[in-house]
Amino acid sequence: MVFHLRHTFFAIFALAACAFAADFTGKWTAEFTTPVGGPQKYTFEFKVDGEKLKGKAFFERMGQKGEAELLEGKIAGDEISFIENLDAGGDTLRITYKGKIAGDEIKFSRQVGDFSTIEFTAKRVK
Secondary structure: OHHHHHHHHHHHHHHHHHHOOOOOOEEEEEEEEEOOOEEEEEEEEEEEEOOEEEEEEEEEEOOEEEEEEEEEEEEEOOEEEEEEEEEEOOEEEEEEEEEEEEOOEEEEEEEEOOOEEEEEEEEEOO
16 A cells, blocks of 8 residues: 555656646747857747757857757756857857746856856747
């Protein structure tokens, strides 16, 4: 009986955790200024599968447009994290994003290698 109750409790807890996961799916836009690269405009496209995040970042920085595949994407409740790799003259620079959703906004922390960290807000495209 205890074995059965334990599995039932775990199943209910797992379902409740999934029910409270925030909805990150869709397009999000952000504009921010970096110490090195000046103003940057981003559109993130997120696709969520359980706790896994996939997607792309479309950006405009220093007069150049581009896109990057999002890597190592994770969702945990109302938090999101992923990596964007930046080609820096033949070297790959990891940009780590960590954010927390509140309604139609995500407050992000963006760390570029060991160089700089900035805070910015992305807004859901409706």
